[in-house]
Amino acid sequence: MADPRSAPEPATIRLLCVEDNPDDVELLSLALERGDPAHTYELTRVDDATSFAEALEGNFDAILCDFNMPRFSPYAALQILVARRSAVPLVVVTRAIGEEAAVHVLRCGAKDYVTKDKMGTLPQIIERVMRDRQRAAEKERLDRELDSAYKRLKRLSSRLVAAQERERSLISRELHDQLGQTLTGVVIHLHAAERARDADAARKYHDTAVEMANAAVEQLKTLSFSLRPAQLDLLGLVAAVQSAVQRIAEPAGLTFSVTSRGEEPSPPSETAAVAMRLVQEALNNVLRHAKASHVTIRLRFLPDGRIGLLVIDDGVGFDKKEMLTGQPSERNVGLYGMIERTELAGGRLTVRTRPGQGVCLRAVL
Template sequence: MPKANTLLKVSNLTRVYGSLAALANLSFTLQPGEVLGVVGQRGSGKSTLFRLLSGVEMPTHGEIWLAGSPVMLRTPAEAQSLGIETVHQLPEIAENLSVLENVFLGREISKPKAVQVLPNIAEMLEEARELFNALGAEDDLIYARSANLSDEQRQIVALARAMIRPGRVLLLDDPLPVLSYERQLKLLECIRDFSDKNISVVLSSDDLNHIFAVTDRILVLYKGTPVKFCRTSETTPREIVELIVGSNRQAQVTPVIWAFENYHIAQQQAEELRLAQNTLRQNLEEQDSLNRQLIEKLHDQVEAADRLARALQEANRRLITEREAERKALARDLHDQVIQDLLSYNYQLEELENETAETPQREELVKIRDGIRQVVSSLRDVCSNLRPPTIDSHGLSAAIRSLAHQWSVQTGIEVHLKIDPALGRLPEPIELSVFRILQEGLNNVRKHANATQVKLSLRRTPTASLVVQLSDNGQGISKPINLATFSEEKHFGLVGISERVSLLSGTMKVNTQSNGGLELYIEIPSPYPSINN
């Protein structure tokens, strides 16, 4: 039984999908007005926790208590009826309704003493404007078409809907990234106001500056398991990052902390740039002298942002290098220990099979050995994905041939491969990056292209660059290709490829072909000498 002053209690909360525990044995309490921060990497169980607390899913095991009573949250409507409001990462709004109707959906304000239950539009408009102003949004958002809203505007409408009648617990599952920097600060102010009104808030965010700014306690999740539950004032960002990444190695922790801190600075600088540009436009004709000063300041800020972008790129390059090294070590351990042990057991079972006279036992041993062989085959595929052994032994050309052959066998899509015989060996980081780029490119073709044929070529140019071309005869993309839009829509295939190309100081073009399908044209400066030299 939870304490009398405990608003929310979670006991051994567990959610299992098949054999995978997305969340395991989580227990904590939440006091009235307390702000709890939830942090962790992707796959740590954060969103699973929010789905369980909001009634989207039911736990496999465990209990949830609210105000001293056990509750079963079978649906979001049940959670709302108990005073639990939720804003998810990707909020859903009714596009056939107006913005005002979305904000007050199911909570309309009725006119007093009306013959029929009629909504009090004037009072609803006033409350909605107050909320939008508190979130830094313009009043005219109320009159916008719901179907035409941007991702940021949809998030603001969802936040307003949860805040219009906040109940007792407000769950915010990473709502900040889609908001501008100014509106992020506004939302943090709203969270503090709710806390002052004894409304508890559970906030998930990847920005530790936000977490440390408003929370009373922090819950750290790692691979579905709670690893730390501490008071915010009694811990540090470095300690939290060590728990998030599961390591206290300086080489792993320092770049992550540096990226967290500088991402926050970059947001501030971007907001300053936006404000400076607005001021510049407004005063361009009236104050010529001030304009020159603003232009100079804008130039300095752009240069500072460029330096920061280069530093962030270097940090990302180090993180990718460390990740590849860890994948290589894991593949080696799997091959040298687990696979070899399994093969040894299989050999022992084979000897036992030869010594066994009884037919049923021999058949059972044969089944066990077949199972072990299948596991060994799967583990070898895992090792190959973690670190293609062909790259280390024979170089990029051989690894690409093996990748193209295996991919073609698995998908049934024909691959026409053309590799420059004079390609030679490249530095390990370049070979690995080009291999990952082609892995992701072929993966995109399999998922989205509906193609029957792929052409893949690697060649050197007279200026010593490496040119990679990947094209298919699939359905292509009808609308103009915009990587920024893909990133906002969380289509990370082409975005991830472009980031790797950028880290190699290369260029990438995505062309729509006249006969259908897409072509990736990538050119990467190479460190080896020109063919003509």
């Protein structure tokens, strides 16, 4: 975060002078010239509420306000600033002011005060209140960013729970519809083998049960691979991605290329599994929606264990604004899932696409 104190000061400092005596404004200008020759001060004089309110339409760095005026006062000026939600700092300039009055005007919102017999300190006071304004603006900006990040974190947390439930439902369905039915068939054929009256029939039922058991093993391997490929830990991310792309793309007649740059860490970094999941989900989206003939996957291994991922297809593309507007639905749940998974891993996913021009997904993890 940049230190507000290191922010460059403006070459010309614009001051709004609330003063009924033009000669006093001239004295202010001379005092500023002598006290701070490094800067140019531009002074604009007003002497009543109307001209003050109109002048606030301009851009001023600070306000110098006389304490004793017949038609206006620093209290009235401060009320106008509050009503307009203006952050321009106001400094009271006066010939004489008691301690009680000084405390009261500061409590009402003035940033400081200076007596006219000590005008030599005015440049330092102006510099300080301008710095305070910069720090206050920086704090307000950070507070807004923090509040936005907190709200985003709450949304991500709720989406994470939903994503976990979706994955559990998918695994449950896969286990029930595929592995469960296959194992049920194994049990049925084994019971049939036991009840068979001759050896040939029993052997036939037994052989069928063995075939189905082998099929169950293959289904379990496939399901295990979709959760976390063994190649990821044994051979690394590039080999795992190559294998996953081959498993998904070849049966669908989709041509592909997988390339990498940089030195892959060993063992794989914590974000490697996230990159793997993004590739799998991106390929599934390509097969379901893109009508593509070729897909390109590029991996880049960056310093500090970061991973860059690029997935490009030559399919039909989509309207990005329409797809990502509103809440996650059956139509965009895959894309939302990729965005959420990337952000939860501390990364960022960007999507570039237009109808008829394919899709480019870029993630940095």
